[in-house]
Amino acid sequence: MSKKRMMGLFGDFEEAHDAIADIRRNEVPGLTVDDVTMTSPIEHPEVEEVLGDRPVHIQKFTLFGAIFGVVFGFIFLAAAQASFLVQPQGGKPVIALPSNIVLVYEMLIFFAVWLTFFSFIFLSGLLKKRSSLYSEKVSLDQVAIIVEIDESIGESVKGLFEKHKVLEIREEAIR
Amino acid sequence: MTMVTEKDINEQIAWAKINTDVLKSMENPRPAYWVTLAVCIAMVACAVLAEYIQYTVGMGTADLNNPHMWDMYIAAFVFWIGMSHSGTLLSAILHLIHADWRKPIYRFAEAMTTFSLLTAGIFPMIHLGRVWNLYWVLPYVSDRGIWPNFRSPLVWDAFAITTYLTASMLFLFVGMIPDLAICRDNTTGWRKKLYGILALGWVGSDRQWRHFRKIYLLMACFLIPLAVSVHSIVSADFAMSIMPGWHITSFPPYFVAGALYSGCAAIITLFVLLRYFFRFEDYMTLPIMEKTAKLTFAIAMVWTYLNLIEFASVWYGHDVYNKELLIAKATGAYAWIFWTMLFCGSVLPFALAFRKLRRHMPTMFVVSLFLNLGMFFERWMIVAPTLSMSHEPHQWDIMYGSIVEWAIVFGSFGWFGMLFLVFVKVFPSVSMYEVKEMVFHRKRSAGEEDLARMTDHAKPVTQTTGGGGA
Numbered sequence: 001m002s003k004k005r006m007m008g009l010f011g012d013f014e015e016a017h018d019a020i021a022d023i024r025r026n027e028v029p030g031l032t033v034d035d036v037t038m039t040s041p042i043e044h045p046e047v048e049e050v051l052g053d054r055p056v057h058i059q060k061f062t063l064f065g066a067i068f069g070v071v072f073g074f075i076f077l078a079a080a081q082a083s084f085l086v087q088p089q090g091g092k093p094v095i096a097l098p099s100n101i102v103l104v105y106e107m108l109i110f111f112a113v114w115l116t117f118f119s120f121i122f123l124s125g126l127l128k129k130r131s132s133l134y135s136e137k138v139s140l141d142q143v144a145i146i147v148e149i150d151e152s153i154g155e156s157v158k159g160l161f162e163k164h165k166v167l168e169i170r171e172e173a174i175r
Numbered sequence: 176m177t178m179v180t181e182k183d184i185n186e187q188i189a190w191a192k193i194n195t196d197v198l199k200s201m202e203n204p205r206p207a208y209w210v211t212l213a214v215c216i217a218m219v220a221c222a223v224l225a226e227y228i229q230y231t232v233g234m235g236t237a238d239l240n241n242p243h244m245w246d247m248y249i250a251a252f253v254f255w256i257g258m259s260h261s262g263t264l265l266s267a268i269l270h271l272i273h274a275d276w277r278k279p280i281y282r283f284a285e286a287m288t289t290f291s292l293l294t295a296g297i298f299p300m301i302h303l304g305r306v307w308n309l310y311w312v313l314p315y316v317s318d319r320g321i322w323p324n325f326r327s328p329l330v331w332d333a334f335a336i337t338t339y340l341t342a343s344m345l346f347l348f349v350g351m352i353p354d355l356a357i358c359r360d361n362t363t364g365w366r367k368k369l370y371g372i373l374a375l376g377w378v379g380s381d382r383q384w385r386h387f388r389k390i391y392l393l394m395a396c397f398l399i400p401l402a403v404s405v406h407s408i409v410s411a412d413f414a415m416s417i418m419p420g421w422h423i424t425s426f427p428p429y430f431v432a433g434a435l436y437s438g439c440a441a442i443i444t445l446f447v448l449l450r451y452f453f454r455f456e457d458y459m460t461l462p463i464m465e466k467t468a469k470l471t472f473a474i475a476m477v478w479t480y481l482n483l484i485e486f487a488s489v490w491y492g493h494d495v496y497n498k499e500l501l502i503a504k505a506t507g508a509y510a511w512i513f514w515t516m517l518f519c520g521s522v523l524p525f526a527l528a529f530r531k532l533r534r535h536m537p538t539m540f541v542v543s544l545f546l547n548l549g550m551f552f553e554r555w556m557i558v559a560p561t562l563s564m565s566h567e568p569h570q571w572d573i574m575y576g577s578i579v580e581w582a583i584v585f586g587s588f589g590w591f592g593m594l595f596l597v598f599v600k601v602f603p604s605v606s607m608y609e610v611k612e613m614v615f616h617r618k619r620s621a622g623e624e625d626l627a628r629m630t631d632h633a634k635p636v637t638q639t640t641g642g643g644g645a
Contacts, residue, residue, distance in 0.1 A: 037380050037381060037382070038380065038381045039378050039379045039380045039381070040379055040381070040384070041190065041379060041608060041611060042608050042609075042611050042612045042615060043384040043387065043388055043612065044384075045388075047381075048381050048384070048385060051381055054381070054382065054385060056385050056386055056389045058386055058389045058390055058393065059389065059393060062393050077325060080325070081325055092326070096325060096326050099325050099326045099331070100325065102331050102334075102404075102408065103325065103330075103331060103334050105404065106331075106334040106335050106338045106401075106404070107334070107338075109338055109342065109397050109400070109401045110337075110338040110341065110342070112397060113338075113341070113342045113345055113394060113397055114341070114345075116390055116393050116394060116397075117345050117349065117390070117394075120349065120386055120387070120389075120390040121375065123386055124382055124383045124385075124386035124387065125380070125382055125383065126352075126375040126376050126377065126383070127375055127376055128376050129376070130376055130378055131378075134378050136360040136361070138378070138379050139194075139353075139356055139357040139360045139361070139379065140190060140191055140194055140357075140360075141189075141190035141191060141611075
């Protein structure tokens with residue numbers, strides 16, 4: 001059976017929230033909340049809640065970056081300091097721990113921040129080509145609900161959107 | 176009697192108007208914007224000429240000679256690093272404590288951080304004299320056996336500032352992505368192409384917003400300790416030495432407080448300018464200015480306290496060199512700078528305690544400039560007197576800087592201004608999506624309050640009242 005994407009544009013969060021809540025209550029057989037994507041001009045945790053638990057894993061990359069920063073930072077500094085052997089040390093240790101703590105602290109933050117940034121780009125699906133269903137009105141003041149459905153339930157979904165005062169409906173086929 | 180509090184922003188403002196106003200600001204500023212930009216470019220030209228003279232004739236033109244090996248350039252470096260602190264640090268702290276009044280003003284404050292750091296970074300290079308040997312500070316494999324001294328706070332500086340600059344730029348950029356998407360959707364020509372690339376394909380999906388919320392929180396958490404560490408490390412440039420006036424335990428918090436102070440004062444200056452240039456009266460409102468001014472006042476009092484505690488510990492410490500230096504600062508050749516610093520930094524902020532003055536933009540503009548003058552003098556008073564009166568009396572010397580030095584420092588203000596003004600013309604200086612959030616949430620909570628009030632009125636009259644009832 002062929003599938004398609006359908007987008008409904010709503011004038012406010014309340015209507016969008018209620019439409020997703022209806023989908024969650026299985027009002028359209030064959031459509032679950034996992035098939036729903038919401039796009040909005042601002043972040044709105046209350047509406048996101050009705051979409052269910054969708055985990056975020058950025059913090060794991062942050063932790064990895066921080067640990068990498070500490071390990072790499074210390075090895076990098078120690079390796080550079082070990083090359084100091086050609087120079088007189090004046091009785092001071094070759095690898096100076098107190099000063100390295102300061103520098104490793106900076107490296108911890110440096111790598112943690114960069115890894116966080118790259119994981120954000122990767123995990124949030126940025127750098128992808130935008131779907132033809134993207135509406136510029138979303139960046140103004142409207143909320144869109146996009147669903148992936150079988151052709152057969154298209155009319156039911158339209159009915160559900162219309163029940164919640166949808167402003168505009170657009171569709172595209174999934175190849 | 177219930178007290179009516181003035182709203183930070185008019186919650187009835189339409190989202191479309193927010194987009195229109197901010198996008199218009201990038202196309203159509205007042206003529207004063209262009210005049211200010213031209214002045215900044217002229218100031219940069221002065222600095223370039225002065226640097227050319229210093230580059231071709233030599234460092235002697237800057238009067239950098241024993242005992243004044245560090246001078247105006249290092250004072251300016253510390254000043255600009257300090258200036259960078261309030262933007263990102265305050266934005267991160269206010270984000271963590273959910274102070275939503277930051278939303279209309281945090282973008283330009285974060286941009287201020289970035290450009291202050293870029294300005295500060297120039298001074299060590301200028302101070303080197305032999306700019307072409309800058310790469311010697313990097314830990315690359317060298318057959319000459321030359322390596323940076325990792326025990327030196329100057330190397331810590333390089334690490335800390337690089338980290339702070341990149342982290343601040345990422346924080347600024349990440350916070351701007353949803354706005355860049357708005358710009359992409361509402362502009363044409365080269366702007367559309369530029370914003371299209373920088374928006375990274377943002378569509379505002381729930382997945383993107385969830386990740387956005389998390390990254391912003393994580394970065395804010397990292398930036399707070401980072402910002403504190405950066406200025407502590409800058410203070411270590413001085414405090415790790417045994418020079419009188421520098422070897423002081425309270426230097427790191429003193430530097431951090433000073434940095435926050437000058438940054439807050441700069442935010443006020445830029446607030447007034449942007450409000451005027453771009454007609455942002457609906458977003459950079461008087462109540463937000465009042466809150467910023469109160470915050471500045473509080474930090475000014477912390478800075479004043481740290482000054483007093485430093486004087487007290489020097490006085491009662493009975494270290495003869497430190498004590499003599501303190502007396503010389505207050506009564507010697509630099510006394511006029513010392514007292515001006517104290518007046519601008521500790522007395523003038525009391526103007527911020529008056530509501531009428533806090534709400535008068537020209538007054539706030541002038542006061543903020545004087546606050547920053549005080550903070551520049553503070554940096555000058557850290558660097559110059561110690562070098563003028565160190566342990567060796569035969570080296571004692573008074574120094575006010577050469578014309579070349581002053582021209583370069585003067586030009587650095589133009590450089591900062593030029594970068595900042597170009598930024599606010601190309602990128603939205605007010606965060607559109609966050610102002611929409613602010614308006615949305617405030618409107619909703621106002622609606623809930625109204626509902627609660629109506630419910631209260633509808634309660635039966637037999638209910639017990641607080642006092643004065645029948």
